[in-house]
Amino acid sequence: MTNKHENSKDQQLEAYRVDDAGTKLTTNQGLRVSEDEHSLKAGERGPTLMEDFHFREKMTHFDHERIPERIVHARGYGAHGYFQPYESMKEYTSAGFLQDPSIKTPVFVRFSTVAGSRGSADTVRDVRGFATKFYTEEGNYDLVGNNIPVFFIQDAIKFPDLVHSFKPEPHNEIPQAQTAHDTFWDFVTANTETAHMIMWHLSDRAIPRSYRMMEGFGVNTFRFVNELGKSHFVKFHWKPKLGVHSLVWDEAQKLAGKDPDFHRRDLYEAIEMGEYPEFELGVQLIKEEDEFAFDFDILDPTKLWPEEIIPVKIIGKMTLDRNPDNVFAETEQVAFHLGNVVPGIDFSNDPMLQGRLFSYTDTQLSRLGGPNFHELPINRSVAPVHNNQRDGMHRMAINKGQVSYHKNGLQANAPEPASEKDGGYVHYQEKVDGRKVRARSESFKDHYSQAILFWNSMTEVEKQHIIEAFQFEVGKLKSKEIQQRVVDMFANVDFRIAKELALAVGASVPETGNVPDGSPASASLSQETSVKLPNTRKVAVLADHGFDYAEFTQLKADLTGAGILVEVVSKNLGAILSSNGEEVPVDHTFLTADSVQFDAVYVAGGKDGVTNLLASKKAPAFLLEAYSHFKSVGAGTDALDLLTAAGITSQDPAEGVIAGADHKAFIQAVTQARHWSRIV
Numbered sequence: 001m002t003n004k005h006e007n008s009k010d011q012q013l014e015a016y017r018v019d020d021a022g023t024k025l026t027t028n029q030g031l032r033v034s035e036d037e038h039s040l041k042a043g044e045r046g047p048t049l050m051e052d053f054h055f056r057e058k059m060t061h062f063d064h065e066r067i068p069e070r071i072v073h074a075r076g077y078g079a080h081g082y083f084q085p086y087e088s089m090k091e092y093t094s095a096g097f098l099q100d101p102s103i104k105t106p107v108f109v110r111f112s113t114v115a116g117s118r119g120s121a122d123t124v125r126d127v128r129g130f131a132t133k134f135y136t137e138e139g140n141y142d143l144v145g146n147n148i149p150v151f152f153i154q155d156a157i158k159f160p161d162l163v164h165s166f167k168p169e170p171h172n173e174i175p176q177a178q179t180a181h182d183t184f185w186d187f188v189t190a191n192t193e194t195a196h197m198i199m200w201h202l203s204d205r206a207i208p209r210s211y212r213m214m215e216g217f218g219v220n221t222f223r224f225v226n227e228l229g230k231s232h233f234v235k236f237h238w239k240p241k242l243g244v245h246s247l248v249w250d251e252a253q254k255l256a257g258k259d260p261d262f263h264r265r266d267l268y269e270a271i272e273m274g275e276y277p278e279f280e281l282g283v284q285l286i287k288e289e290d291e292f293a294f295d296f297d298i299l300d301p302t303k304l305w306p307e308e309i310i311p312v313k314i315i316g317k318m319t320l321d322r323n324p325d326n327v328f329a330e331t332e333q334v335a336f337h338l339g340n341v342v343p344g345i346d347f348s349n350d351p352m353l354q355g356r357l358f359s360y361t362d363t364q365l366s367r368l369g370g371p372n373f374h375e376l377p378i379n380r381s382v383a384p385v386h387n388n389q390r391d392g393m394h395r396m397a398i399n400k401g402q403v404s405y406h407k408n409g410l411q412a413n414a415p416e417p418a419s420e421k422d423g424g425y426v427h428y429q430e431k432v433d434g435r436k437v438r439a440r441s442e443s444f445k446d447h448y449s450q451a452i453l454f455w456n457s458m459t460e461v462e463k464q465h466i467i468e469a470f471q472f473e474v475g476k477l478k479s480k481e482i483q484q485r486v487v488d489m490f491a492n493v494d495f496r497i498a499k500e501l502a503l504a505v506g507a508s509v510p511e512t513g514n515v516p517d518g519s520p521a522s523a524s525l526s527q528e529t530s531v532k533l534p535n536t537r538k539v540a541v542l543a544d545h546g547f548d549y550a551e552f553t554q555l556k557a558d559l560t561g562a563g564i565l566v567e568v569v570s571k572n573l574g575a576i577l578s579s580n581g582e583e584v585p586v587d588h589t590f591l592t593a594d595s596v597q598f599d600a601v602y603v604a605g606g607k608d609g610v611t612n613l614l615a616s617k618k619a620p621a622f623l624l625e626a627y628s629h630f631k632s633v634g635a636g637t638d639a640l641d642l643l644t645a646a647g648i649t650s651q652d653p654a655e656g657v658i659a660g661a662d663h664k665a666f667i668q669a670v671t672q673a674r675h676w677s678r679i680v
């Protein structure tokens with residue numbers, strides 16, 4: 001079902017789209033150009049002439065093609081879509097787009113990494129940004145979140161320090177898009193409020209399998225206000241329909257070289273093939289009067305609200321169904337700001353939220369070159385814009401008339417402030433009483449209990465990954481002193497972390513851990529309980545001349561029938577010939593593709609085909625690498641030799657090793673994604 005709201009942004013963007021197909025080349029002044037390969041010269045071998053306006057215009061524009069990248073979240077990728085509520089949220093908020101389940105609101109989402117430059121790799125260990133712009137009929141509403149529900153620091157004034165510590169070190173600009181260096185861990189150990197977020201940062205959450213398979217969180221505490229003026233504190237969640245899944249670290253590092261665009265490619269391709277990513281919107285709500293009812297401060301952004309205590313209410317779904325036409329115009333120029341709210345949504349006194357409210361608009365002024373960035377097509381509200389702001393760089397609106405001030409008599413006081421009943425935004429009238437102090441509340445002083453909660457909630461495999469991530473990150477440090485400080489700090493979370501880290505980096509093992517017994521766990525924090533689906537999982541089928549065509553065709557039908565994507569990898573591109581003379585096109589060679597780009601690997605059946613695969617060393621290596629990343633490995637009839645050549649036992653096979661052309665079992669294994677029992 002479509003409605004006028006759903007298409008409002010697309011229709012607005014249509015006015016700005018340019019299609020160059022079938023057109024004549026012109027200058028920016030509309031003058032047709034007769035020639036575009038030679039500059040205007042005094043003689044064929046002579047100097048270029050000043051009067052060559054075409055050369056000058058082309059070159060000047062090129063010279064200024066780049067704009068400053070975002071100071072954080074520089075590398076990102078976006079998509080259009082829509083949001084639709086499941087039910088009216090009238091009881092809690094007057095926000096128009098949350099009232100009517102029949103109304104679809106257009107959205108634009110930008111996913112990002114935080115630390116790296118615009119050209120860095122997608123699969124680095126990092127927090128992922130998850131920013132959503134809702135183009136509502138009441139103006140733009142921006143939900144600017146991350147894929148981790150808490151943050152490193154408690155007060156926005158420390159954000160520049162945090163960012164300086166994780167960016168490449170200033171004296172040599174090394175390392176790119178990594179936190180495994182001295183300045184970051186120096187900051188962490190000097191600012192122990194980071195402990196909880198560090199646990200998430202070193203967990204599998206920081207190496208997602210796909211943007212489509214990660215959660216999103218608004219992080220800060222906001223307010224919902226209903227039409228009667230009643231307020232609830234609210235935290236926002238995005239829950240992916242495909243479940244929450246991750247890469248393994250070795251795979252993530254290899255992907256950073258083999259396919260630095262892994263996540264953007266995944267998102268782009270899924271949308272192009274109609275596999276639209278879906279995320280449900282959830283809210284946790286706390287009554288205003290319960291502000292102090294918990295053993296943590298609900299305004300502290302280093303704390304989550306355990307879902308067992310404050311359940312997540314699922315209130316709607318976002319579907320991303322269209323790739324941008326132009327990444328620069330849309331994804332790069334989009335400007336988010338969590339101060340972009342609509343009536344019914346308001347702020348809390350969370351000291352990080354308060355500081356963020358300044359930073360986002362401010363940063364766009366230098367990034368997008370002046371105060372008119374709201375007029376860029378991707379940033380334009382679909383609600384009409386009328387005010388007395390004027391001029392500035394690149395102004396596009398042509399405001400008519402004599403009047404540009406308020407109050408006025410010459411234009412009957414228009415544009416006129418709207419009453420609350422008429423949609424005018426009225427701030428929630430929270431009573432505030434306090435002295436001006438540079439201080440932090442006592443209630444923000446607990447830095448460890450939720451780091452412990454997170455650790456307690458992990459499965460054994462997830463704990464192992466966290467310890468290995470500690471060993472990697474801290475093992476890269478040059479300073480022995482900082483290494484020891486990390487060991488000592490995380491002894492406050494778990495003694496095992498401290499001990500295994502100390503052993504790995506040659507630091508002293510602390511006497512004991514400092515953790516209270518019987519501390520709680522929260523089931524929602526582990527990824528292992530997440531939904532597992534076969535949809536859009538990618539399987540590499542290794543095949544060569546002489547493969548069994550009937551079996552291959554059946555395999556492809558069975559896998560694609562389950563929603564799994566199948567790509568053929570062989571020695572050479574072109575087509576491979578089956579034992580009965582049928583042809584199948586090859587998608588990749590062993591040089592152009594690697595096991596890390598797939599979720600599972602299958603060896604096509606057929607004796608001659610397998611013998612041909614065995615002749616190359618590449619096929620067994622491909623298989624073994626997938627196996628070592630705990631992925632499913634399958635083999636068709638007569639294909640066991642390749643598994644044996646790879647060192648993967650075929651007798652008494654390990655979990656996720658499916659021999660004998662058992663397609664059903666293979667699909668189940670692929671759905672499972674990783675087979676952790678193989679960890680020795």
Ligand code: HDD
Nearest residue numbers: 070073110129130131145146156159219355356359360363
């Ligand atoms: Fe931020 C960008 C998310 C804390 C200052 N932030 C930015 C983006 C996301 C977040 C997703 C990228 C938006 C896009 O795709 O264009 N930031 C967060 C979250 C935080 C957070 C979830 C913790 C709750 N940020 C934070 C603080 C400050 C900033 C404390 C400063 C006071 N963030 C910025 C910024 C950026 C930004 C400098 C850089 C580019 C931009 O805004 O547009 O203003």
